[in-house]
Amino acid sequence: MATLEVKNISKSFGKLKAVDNASFSVPKGSIFGLLGRNGAGKTTTIRMMMDIYLPDSGEVTYQGIKSGPDFNSKVGYLPEERGLYKKMKVLETLLFFAEIKGKKGRAVTKLAKDYLAKFDLADRMNSKIEDLSKGNQQKVQFISTLLHDPEVLILDELFSGLDPINTNIMKNIILELKEQGKIILFSTHVMSFAEKMCDHIAIIDHGKIKINGSLASIKAERSQRNISLNYEGDISFLRNNPIIENISDYGNSVGIKVKEDKHIQQLLKLLVDNNVEVKKFDANDISLEEIFIDAVGTEAEEVKNV
Amino acid sequence: MFNYRVIALIKRELREKLLSKAFIIMTILLPVFMFGIIGVQTFIMSFDSEKSVVEIIAESETIANGLKNVIGESNFIKDSTVIPMISSMSQLKFDDYVKAKQKELLSEKITGIIFIPNSALENKKIQYYSKTPKNMRLLERIDNPINRVLVEEYFQSKNIPTEELQYARMSVDISSYKITEGEDIKEEGYGNLILSYLFSFLLYISLLMMGSMVMQTVIQEKSNRIVEVLLSSVTSKELMIGKILGAAITGLLQMAIWISPVILVASTSWFMLPNNLTIDITFLQVAYLLINFFLGLLIFVGLFATVGSIFENPQDAQSGMWPIMLLIMIPFFIAMSMIENPSNPVASIASMLPFSAIIVMPAKMAMVDVPLWQIILSTLVNIATVFAIFPIAGKIYRVGIMMTGKRPSWSEVVKWLKYKY
Structure with a gap:
């Protein structure tokens, strides 16, 4: 069941078409990954969803109703460029952001304290924001997106600038929220996170949605006759082999597509016979990174692998 | 317009502003400072x-x-600031005497030598020799007694009764009467003049202070990127209203603190003021002043907020601030010129024009009896100004706060007005 829908939205800034007729839908209780390179149009799309930019055309609906202030009050939004009032205290900040979403009172205060404890910030409750480290500020900002108990979470570049431990805490909270039936949409260019967490994805490039759907079906569609290979040695002899449809080098791994299912075993044999040291051989599998690079082209430098 | 979001925003603004050191210091120190200046002046004079x-x-x-x-x-x-040494000698002797005293004059052991020749009884011309011959304060004090002696000496020979001499010695004493619409003609003191001067000054300071304060916070929110978080919860219109009202309430409160002593003095007889300093102000006028000030805050704080939204750092914003500063400063100088001449025609026109009405009308009201229709008209002009500028200001603000990167040119800002945002 689709509850959050983006329908044919476009946005231009002067001559630049930042988002070009993008559509996708986010089902309830799922984690949705909006994937794209830097400048692909992720943030512009998200800003249009939040009513910060007005789309040139198209609309965003939630449960059938056009987005607007009412929708915004049900959303927890973490923008890519974080910002807090530097002179305000931590708890004060959290309560203010909850209040502009229409939530205040003792219950919110208690919840805020609980979250601060969870993120190991309980003792910084009355510190000024400017006295916190960048990572801690980011945690405070993340809490502020959750405090009003939103139905939808929109998180732009969620994991940027976090250490592994806090990344883990956040991941767990997001999975917890998914269990509670919330809709979670995050944008990232880090494929390994998306691969582990997302149920649905959309890949956006140059403002256009290239691929969109459930991660499982996208993978199933593309993994037929595909082998994800990690190896040491020389595989150039495969280049003109009749069983190979094509070879894509993704840096860390190589994706090899064979012409027929039965060729998979032959390929493995060929590799072993030619003294190639096989580290990983995933048949009928494809990594999200491979899908992503196929979709957006080969300029892979900007795609990080964390 | 007033939903929980705007109220939360206003609350935050008030908490931040009212508790800020700058606000507390300004509120307390400005009056102290103003009286301080008078004090310092007196102190320096006493030197x-x-x-x-x-x-x-x-x-x-x-x-x-x-x-x-x-x-x-x-x-x-009596106060012995000038020690006069009086003697007489002939013109010839005097010339040598000045030469002999040259050293003492140069070392300022003697501040000056005044010579009154006999010819002064005909043409009142006297001579002053000093290292600093243009010491006006000293001469002002001395010329009166000399004049008196000369006058007396001159009339002595003319056989004129003392009463008539008395009359000749008196200087002119002007009592001013203010004509109002009312029946009674009241003798007017300096109280209202001082009040008008004071209020114009406070208005000027306060508009500039609140305006630039809001501009700072808008720039800060923009450069800190807080604005994007805020916009995910509130609309840009709500954000702007919250900011402006927050500042307007703060300003109003500050003004109330500043002028409450004046009202207290005017409305009670607890303080005895010298007769020529009585303040003639009614509560209706005070109410008008505050309403007018509130409208002024809305207009100018709104303009400052708009300018703030265009720029990303305070240095760039300086250039955008100028037009608004002029809109405040020019009327302020018109108001000041009115203190010299309350019926100045420029001031009369300025008191009815958008922007300047805010500052000129209150000053005018304190000094002349402004007909009611003029007050109503100028208030309507002010309200119309608010309604005229806010759609434009709101649009620029909406586009500006999300615009980052290079500093926009004015023609680009004009283009923003056509943007669909």
């Missing part, structure tokens, strides 16, 4: 009370004796 020795030499002995009498009763003997 010339370093004793100055002045020799007064008259050619005729009778004038010298007359001076001794007159100066004896005038008050610079």
Whole structure:
């Protein structure tokens, strides 16, 4: 069941078409990954969803109703460029952001304290924001997106600038929220996170949605006759082999597509016979990174692998 | 317009502003500072009370004796800031005498030497020799007694009764009466003049202060990127309203604190003011002043917020601030010029024009009896100004706060007005 829908939205800034007729839908209780390179149009799309930019055309609906202030009050939004009032205290900040979403009172205060404890910030409750480290500020900002108990979470570049431990805490909270039936949409260019967490994805490039759907079906569609290979040695002899449809080098791994299912075993044999040291051989599998690079082209430098 | 979001925003603004050091310091210190300036001035003036020795030499002995009498009763003997040494000698001797005293004059052991030749009884011309001959304060104090002696000496020979001499000695004393619509003609003191001056000044300071304060916070929110988080919860219109009202309430509160002593003095008899300092102000006028000030805050704080939204750092914003500063400063100087001449035609026109009405009308009201229709008209002009500028300001603000990167040119800002956002 689709509850959050983006329908044919476009946005231009002067001559630049930042988002070009993008559509996708986010089902309830799922984690949705909006994937794209830097400048692909992720943030512009998200800003249009939040009513910060007005789309040139198209609309965003939630449960059938056009987005607007009412929708915004049900959303927890973490923008890519974080910002807090530097002179305000931590708890004060959290309560203010909850209040502009229409939530205040003792219950919110208690919840805020609980979250601060969870993120190991309980003792910084009355510190000024400017006295916190960048990572801690980011945690405070993340809490502020959750405090009003939103139905939808929109998180732009969620994991940027976090250490592994806090990344883990956040991941767990997001999975917890998914269990509670919330809709979670995050944008990232880090494929390994998306691969582990997302149920649905959309890949956006140059403002256009290239691929969109459930991660499982996208993978199933593309993994037929595909082998994800990690190896040491020389595989150039495969280049003109009749069983190979094509070879894509993704840096860390190589994706090899064979012409027929039965060729998979032959390929493995060929590799072993030619003294190639096989580290990983995933048949009928494809990594999200491979899908992503196929979709957006080969300029892979900007795609990080964390 | 007033939903929980705007209220939360106003609350935050108030908490931040009212508790800020700048606000508390300004509120307390500005009056202290203003009175302080007067104090410092008096203090500096008191420095010339370093004793100055002045020799007064008259050619005729009778004038010298007359001076001794007159100066004896005038008050610079009492406060002894000027020590006069009076003697008489002939013109010829005097020329040598000045030469002999040259060293003492240069070392300022003697501040100056005044010579009153006999010809002064015909043309009142006297001579002053000093290292600093343009010491107006000293001469002002001395010329009156000298004049008196000369006058007395001159009329002595003319056989004129003392009462008539008395009349001749008096200077003109002007009492001012203010004509109002009302029945009674009241004698007018300096109270309202001072009040008008004071209020214009406070209005000017407060508009500039609140305006630039809001501009700072808008720039800060923009450069800190807080604005994007805020916009995910509130609309840009709500954000702008919250900011402006927050600042307007703060400003109003500050103004109320500043003028409450004035109202207290005007409305009670707890403080005895000298007759020529009485303040003539009604509560209706106070209410008008506050409403007018509130409208002024809305207009100017709104403009400052708009300018703030265009720029990303305070340095760039300086250039955008100028037009608004002028909109405040020019009317302020018009208001000041009115203190010299309350019926200044420029001021009369300015009191009805958008932007300047805010500042000129209150000053005008304190000094002349402004007909009610003019007050209503100028208030309507102000309200119309608010309604005229806010759609434009709101649009620029909406586009500006999300615009980052290079500093926009004015033509680009004009283009923003056509953007669909």
